[in-house]
Amino acid sequence: MSRSQNDSADPRMIFEADDVAVHFGGVKAVDGLTFGLPEGKIIGILGPNGSGKSTLVGAITRHVPLTRGTLKFLGKDYAGDEPHLVPHRGIARTFQTVRLLEERNVLENVLLGTDSLTAGGRAARRLGQERAEQAMARTGCDHLAKVRPDELSYGNRRRVEIARAIAMEPKLLLLDEPTAGMGRAEKEEISTLMLSLRAEGLTQLIVEHDVQMMVDTCDSLLAMNFGKLIVEGEPREVVRNPAVQEAYLGKQAVKHA
Amino acid sequence: MQELLNTLTLGSIYLLFALGMALAWSTIGILNFAHGAIFVFSAFSAHIISEHVALSMPVLILISVLVGAAMSALTQWLAFEQILKRSTNHRSAEMRVLIGGIGVAAIPIAIVDKATASAPFGFANSTYKTEVYESMGLRMTNTSLIVIITGVGIAVALTLWLRASRRGLGLRAIGVDSETASLMGVNRTAMALGTMAIAGGLAGLAGALQVFQLQAMGVATGDQLLIKAFAMIVLGGLGSMAGVIFGAFALAGAETLIFAAKLGTWVDAVSFGLIFLVLLVRPQGIFGRQEVRRT
Amino acid sequence: MMAWYTANAVVVQATMTTLLLALSIQLPLRVGVFSFAGVGCFGIGGYTAAILYTKFDVDTWPAVALGTLLAGGLCYLLGLIIHKLSGLYLGMATIAFSLIVAVAATNGGSLTGGASGIFGALGGITNLHVLLLLALVVAGLAISEYGRFGRMIDTVREDPELAAALGINVGRYRKLTFLASGLIGGLAGAVTTLLRSTITPAEVNFHMVVVALTVIIIGGSSSWLGALIGAIVITWLPTVLSFVADWESIIYGFLVALAAIFLPGGVLGLAKDLIHRWRARRRPTPPAPPASEAEKIPGGEPSSPATERSLASTQGGTS
Numbered sequence: 001m002s003r004s005q006n007d008s009a010d011p012r013m014i015f016e017a018d019d020v021a022v023h024f025g026g027v028k029a030v031d032g033l034t035f036g037l038p039e040g041k042i043i044g045i046l047g048p049n050g051s052g053k054s055t056l057v058g059a060i061t062r063h064v065p066l067t068r069g070t071l072k073f074l075g076k077d078y079a080g081d082e083p084h085l086v087p088h089r090g091i092a093r094t095f096q097t098v099r100l101l102e103e104r105n106v107l108e109n110v111l112l113g114t115d116s117l118t119a120g121g122r123a124a125r126r127l128g129q130e131r132a133e134q135a136m137a138r139t140g141c142d143h144l145a146k147v148r149p150d151e152l153s154y155g156n157r158r159r160v161e162i163a164r165a166i167a168m169e170p171k172l173l174l175l176d177e178p179t180a181g182m183g184r185a186e187k188e189e190i191s192t193l194m195l196s197l198r199a200e201g202l203t204q205l206i207v208e209h210d211v212q213m214m215v216d217t218c219d220s221l222l223a224m225n226f227g228k229l230i231v232e233g234e235p236r237e238v239v240r241n242p243a244v245q246e247a248y249l250g251k252q253a254v255k256h257a
Numbered sequence: 258m259q260e261l262l263n264t265l266t267l268g269s270i271y272l273l274f275a276l277g278m279a280l281a282w283s284t285i286g287i288l289n290f291a292h293g294a295i296f297v298f299s300a301f302s303a304h305i306i307s308e309h310v311a312l313s314m315p316v317l318i319l320i321s322v323l324v325g326a327a328m329s330a331l332t333q334w335l336a337f338e339q340i341l342k343r344s345t346n347h348r349s350a351e352m353r354v355l356i357g358g359i360g361v362a363a364i365p366i367a368i369v370d371k372a373t374a375s376a377p378f379g380f381a382n383s384t385y386k387t388e389v390y391e392s393m394g395l396r397m398t399n400t401s402l403i404v405i406i407t408g409v410g411i412a413v414a415l416t417l418w419l420r421a422s423r424r425g426l427g428l429r430a431i432g433v434d435s436e437t438a439s440l441m442g443v444n445r446t447a448m449a450l451g452t453m454a455i456a457g458g459l460a461g462l463a464g465a466l467q468v469f470q471l472q473a474m475g476v477a478t479g480d481q482l483l484i485k486a487f488a489m490i491v492l493g494g495l496g497s498m499a500g501v502i503f504g505a506f507a508l509a510g511a512e513t514l515i516f517a518a519k520l521g522t523w524v525d526a527v528s529f530g531l532i533f534l535v536l537l538v539r540p541q542g543i544f545g546r547q548e549v550r551r552t
Numbered sequence: 553m554m555a556w557y558t559a560n561a562v563v564v565q566a567t568m569t570t571l572l573l574a575l576s577i578q579l580p581l582r583v584g585v586f587s588f589a590g591v592g593c594f595g596i597g598g599y600t601a602a603i604l605y606t607k608f609d610v611d612t613w614p615a616v617a618l619g620t621l622l623a624g625g626l627c628y629l630l631g632l633i634i635h636k637l638s639g640l641y642l643g644m645a646t647i648a649f650s651l652i653v654a655v656a657a658t659n660g661g662s663l664t665g666g667a668s669g670i671f672g673a674l675g676g677i678t679n680l681h682v683l684l685l686l687a688l689v690v691a692g693l694a695i696s697e698y699g700r701f702g703r704m705i706d707t708v709r710e711d712p713e714l715a716a717a718l719g720i721n722v723g724r725y726r727k728l729t730f731l732a733s734g735l736i737g738g739l740a741g742a743v744t745t746l747l748r749s750t751i752t753p754a755e756v757n758f759h760m761v762v763v764a765l766t767v768i769i770i771g772g773s774s775s776w777l778g779a780l781i782g783a784i785v786i787t788w789l790p791t792v793l794s795f796v797a798d799w800e801s802i803i804y805g806f807l808v809a810l811a812a813i814f815l816p817g818g819v820l821g822l823a824k825d826l827i828h829r830w831r832a833r834r835r836p837t838p839p840a841p842p843a844s845e846a847e848k849i850p851g852g853e854p855s856s857p858a859t860e861r862s863l864a865s866t867q868g869g870t871s
Binding site: 288336339340343344346348349351352353354355356357359360361362363364366367368370480484487488491522523525526528529530532533536537540 | 581584586633634637639640641643644645647648649651652655656658659667710758761762765766769799800801802804805806807808809810811812813814816
């Protein structure tokens, strides 16, 4: 799969943000972002802490009120949606800090991804069960079905959360620092999982600090600073860009670029 | 004019009570539901001792303040601190602190209720004598004067102290953000105990003054005052001491007017209704900073 | 058996009515709505039924039904207005609501009987009737604790933002909770009043909040079963141990405080925990994952969530 830079020939945009801004009082957390997510690609957002990445994810899922701008998903403006309607449109997310129900076992936590998106009844329950089991198998936590989250390692908690999002069978998956706190081997597994989801056509937006992982996994990168988009394009080029190095990497050279 | 005077007296007692509650709530985030019980029990302790020895007003007040401070600090140490230690998230901690406070409150209230057989108690044996001054058709007692001076004096002093001192700064820092506070070298556990002791002392002070002012106190007074204090704090805006002062006198004024209009049985509805009105119309209160109080 | 029942019919009845009241407070707590409006609804239901029965010659069951519906309706309206308030603010607003009901009852003139309340409202309700109504309520609540419905309610309580991100309409859950809580509270009030023949404003006060909380906190707030345990404990304890009857309030106070500190899940939560641990010990270690994944085995690394999850660690300062 070649990483073509040919924007105009790219498949249609599954998601479009136009001049999106989120201000908290005087703080411009996100300030006039315009970008699109091409269908079936993995797009990464790069930026130093406090550059507005997580606020942007919150804006896309409609948890954060917009100051201005429009959001389109599958061509429809959904900026006026309440947060709970967004998953029904086909957008799922994970959180920067893992959020699970500690009193419920892993299987039930993953089932939660299907609960409100499937109707009641026996057939739907069986369908939900199947989806949850598949999602757990893909993320490698199927052997933990009966274990409670508080007995899991940090990396496994992350997996359960990703499994829950996959069980929602979204068209767009937002991953907020999915490999934070993981070792190299675990990061590679997540990377592999993302690539296999892309092969099935799932569009993914990932916020991550590990530049190497981003370069290896993403089709293109958006670099943010002070709530604004500074560069976007092919990962290696974005990482090499002086403005990005200045903002995000300081004076350090990027060995792998 | 007489109404204004009554408002000032009633408001001053409300104020002392509510200040303690607001202090603990806005700085260390503890809404102490035992505050009303502490108010009653400290006054009751002074009453018990005054049964045996004839004591002067300052001594009775001191006893009440000390008992209040001790009870409040003890509640913080034995109950609230333990709950915070065992809580996994803020919301459940808040709920457990409230429920724990309700449980703790039931204990002293039940003791007083049993000891007094539900009858009001007073400081009949005290050496203090009430004097009445009358001028220009206004009736004023020396007790009212003491109550007003103490209430307003302490409120102003506390507000200034919170604004100025380093300790106050640390406290307010906890109120805003406990992490920042710990970076500033504020020892939260000790600070919390101290804050709760001050809050309890204020409840004790309010309790003793209320008994002097009204000659008696009923065991149910505490719970009512608790809800009223909540109304005052919400009206003024949590985190603002000036707001509490405003809230206390506003509520006292409204209640005095209701009494003057011979609608005494409706008097509690004022504070209850006020809670609703403020939370719906201006949830951050009149003096409050913009604060997110909604889920 | 029959002899035992005849001797204890009154206590059985008290257990059932206490349970109904407690359920009306427990349901909102389980959904994460910190509402005590159930106590006010108890008053609304009780007064409505008593007034209809004594002053307007309405039969027992229509009076109970109207009291229940009126309480449910008013509570739903209350919910529409205040469901967005958070935590403590919602709790205090609902306490204020309940106390306003008492003030209104005190000032209701001849309709509500003022401070002395209403007497002589002895309806034709038997313990069997109460048991059937209770079974109905419990069945409804049991459904809401089971399967996907139960999971979604748990999420709405534990993490509303997560719930919304999973597609759950949190606002609707919170509003419907007010309706259900109001219906149960109203039913509890109507049934209790027509059983005891009397209701006074003094009953609808803070003490009732404490009793309901005691039941829930001791038994456990996660399930109706917890409320049943709690109701049995607090109605039977005084009959079994006479010193408990003398020091009732003090003992309840201690129990509530202790449970809030050490047993947030109540007796039921403790039992569930023990069962889970026992099962976990019997369960063989999870099927060995492929060798390359060896590092993922649970417990393979010191679990950081445990440290993350204590509030004391962020609030403990530099002590």
